[in-house]
Amino acid sequence: xxxxxxxxxxxxxxxxxxxxxxxxxxxxxxxxxxxxxxxxxxxxxxxxxxxxxxxxxxxxxxxxxxxxxxxxxxxxxxxxxxxxxxxxxxxxxxxxxxxxxxxxxxxxxxxxxxxxxxxxxxxxxxxxxxxxxxxxxxxxxxxxxxxxxxxxxxxxxxxxxxxxxxxxxxxxxxxxxxxxxxxxxxxxxxxxxxxxxxxxxxxxxxxxxxxxxxxxxxxxxxxxxxxxxxxxxxxxxxxxxxxxxxxxxxxxxxxxxxxxxxxxxxx
Amino acid sequence: xxxxxxxxxxxxxxxxxxxxxxxxxxxxxxxxxxxxxxxxxxxxxxxxxxxxxxxxxxxxxxxxxxxxxxxxxxxxxxxxxxxxxxxxxxxxxxxxxxxxxxxxxxxxxxxxxxxxxxxxxxxxxxxxxxxxxxxxxxxxxxxxxxxxxxxxxxxxxxxxxxxxxxxxxxxxxxxxxxxxxxxxxxxxxxxxxxxxxxxxxxxxxxxxxxxxxxxxxxxxxxxxxxxxxxxxxxxxxxxxxxxxxxxx
Numbered sequence: 001x002x003x004x005x006x007x008x009x010x011x012x013x014x015x016x017x018x019x020x021x022x023x024x025x026x027x028x029x030x031x032x033x034x035x036x037x038x039x040x041x042x043x044x045x046x047x048x049x050x051x052x053x054x055x056x057x058x059x060x061x062x063x064x065x066x067x068x069x070x071x072x073x074x075x076x077x078x079x080x081x082x083x084x085x086x087x088x089x090x091x092x093x094x095x096x097x098x099x100x101x102x103x104x105x106x107x108x109x110x111x112x113x114x115x116x117x118x119x120x121x122x123x124x125x126x127x128x129x130x131x132x133x134x135x136x137x138x139x140x141x142x143x144x145x146x147x148x149x150x151x152x153x154x155x156x157x158x159x160x161x162x163x164x165x166x167x168x169x170x171x172x173x174x175x176x177x178x179x180x181x182x183x184x185x186x187x188x189x190x191x192x193x194x195x196x197x198x199x200x201x202x203x204x205x206x207x208x209x210x211x212x213x214x215x216x217x218x219x220x221x222x223x224x225x226x227x228x229x230x231x232x233x234x235x236x237x238x239x240x241x242x243x244x245x246x247x248x249x250x251x252x253x254x255x256x257x258x259x260x261x262x263x264x265x266x267x
Numbered sequence: 268x269x270x271x272x273x274x275x276x277x278x279x280x281x282x283x284x285x286x287x288x289x290x291x292x293x294x295x296x297x298x299x300x301x302x303x304x305x306x307x308x309x310x311x312x313x314x315x316x317x318x319x320x321x322x323x324x325x326x327x328x329x330x331x332x333x334x335x336x337x338x339x340x341x342x343x344x345x346x347x348x349x350x351x352x353x354x355x356x357x358x359x360x361x362x363x364x365x366x367x368x369x370x371x372x373x374x375x376x377x378x379x380x381x382x383x384x385x386x387x388x389x390x391x392x393x394x395x396x397x398x399x400x401x402x403x404x405x406x407x408x409x410x411x412x413x414x415x416x417x418x419x420x421x422x423x424x425x426x427x428x429x430x431x432x433x434x435x436x437x438x439x440x441x442x443x444x445x446x447x448x449x450x451x452x453x454x455x456x457x458x459x460x461x462x463x464x465x466x467x468x469x470x471x472x473x474x475x476x477x478x479x480x481x482x483x484x485x486x487x488x489x490x491x492x493x494x495x496x497x498x499x500x501x502x503x504x505x506x507x508x509x510x511x512x513x514x515x
Contacts, residue, residue, distance in 0.1 A: 029351055151362045151363050154346075154348065154354065155343060155346050157322075157341075158346070158363065160322070160323070160324045161319075161339055161343075162339050162341055162363040162407075164363055205353065209353050209355065210358050211352065211353060211358055213353070214353055
């Protein structure tokens with residue numbers, strides 16, 4: 001069954017969507033979408049390093065993204081530049097350095113479009129293993145840190161005062177972000193990973209009245225986006241990443257109709 | 268009077284600075300089981316800062332803080348819930364600790380907001396939200412309660428009822444309370460120990476002692492000191508269960 005590239009892509013996409021749902025909710029709640037961009041842009045550097053030293057792409061991307069995240073935390077402590085400027089600095093410089101390094105690696109043929117926007121043809125059985133095992137691990141860790149992470153998202157001082165150790169939860173969450181980018185890069189492409197995180201979560205916010213529902217709807221929205229996106233990618237011969245994200249955008253727009261309805265009901 | 272066993276949190280000469288400016292400095296105080304310690308002082312005098320030092324929220328501090336309990340309930344001065352986060356009162360109640368439904372209902376009904384359980388936090392009025400904050404803090408039956416202006420925005424009758432509730436909780440749970448309040452009237456009737464702050468400790472002691480203190484008078488004016496003397500008079504009788512008034 002795994003012989004068919006499309007089935008592989010579908011299974012990979014479902015694995016990714018199960019994880020981006022809950023993580024994406026935290027990205028929206030904690031206002032981290034630009035942070036997600038920074039990490040995923042730095043993933044290009046991780047990919048080039050993987051090619052140069054013949055490492056596994058997911059492992060290499062995970063390491064580089066984690067290093068960039070730690071570097072960012074250090075920069076925030078040491079400089080007075082505002083957070084978004086630092087994020088921009090790291091996002092674009094790591095993307096640029098990655099592209100420059102690719103220029104030097106003339107002996108390897110790169111599918112740049114595939115890296116940036118995802119390539120379903122490239123998903124191997126090994127990738128499936130990484131996505132599903134990695135994804136399960138991410139969800140398990142997220143479940144363990146859920147309480148402190150969620151409490152500190154609502155109010156940092158309250159979580160700290162009542163002994164939940166929010167700083168540790170935040171650090172672990174940062175690593176989980178690097179991990180989801182590492183496992184989803186082949187599917188969605190590094191320019192669009194943040195979209196996969198925030199659009200289903202934003203859609204879910206429009207139709208939920210409590211956090212658990214929002215997580216559930218974000219997962220469902222992600223799954224639908226992957227399925228609709230991949231089928232249309234096959235049908236219209238479009239890149240998988242943009243097709244998935246476009247599908248999620250359509251779901252988001254549909255969820256706006258529901259908001260409009262409930263506002264009308266109130267009036 | 269103070270035995271180590273009863274101490275819940277102790278500040279010794281504690282201070283905290285931000286951007287090279289001391290927010291508060293040289294604070295020593297101690298909260299014991301079953302006792303209410305109240306911080307008073309003008310805006311910017313370091314009341315909330317002192318509470319955050321006691322809670323361990325500020326880590327790089329001068330002096331010493333010793334906390335002897337992990338069961339802490341906190342009502343921060345300001346909590347804002349972002350629209351991006353859908354949160355009902357019910358979800359908020361279990362934010363830091365998993366509670367049984369009974370415990371949630373009990374705490375919410377104590378502060379008079381049981382009917383709001385399934386409401387969205389963003390749709391509550393200021394006073395309702397404050398009652399939910401207090402309910403959440405007491406629901407986990409803490410040993411130490413830190414209340415930073417717990418009744419702000421609550422209507423007048425509610426205010427009195429909530430202060431009575433706070434006093435009752437301190438007695439029933441035998442928990443120590445660190446209270447920050449502007450309302451000298453209500454505070455003084457229930458407080459065991461008052462610390463008057465103005466960037467440093469102006470004066471401290473029993474409410475009556477503080478009221479007589481000249482630094483306190485300089486800070487709050489002669490009128491404030493009269494408020495307290497009113498309380499002095501009101502404490503000259505007790506109410507029995509039958510409603511009789513007995514003179515002390």
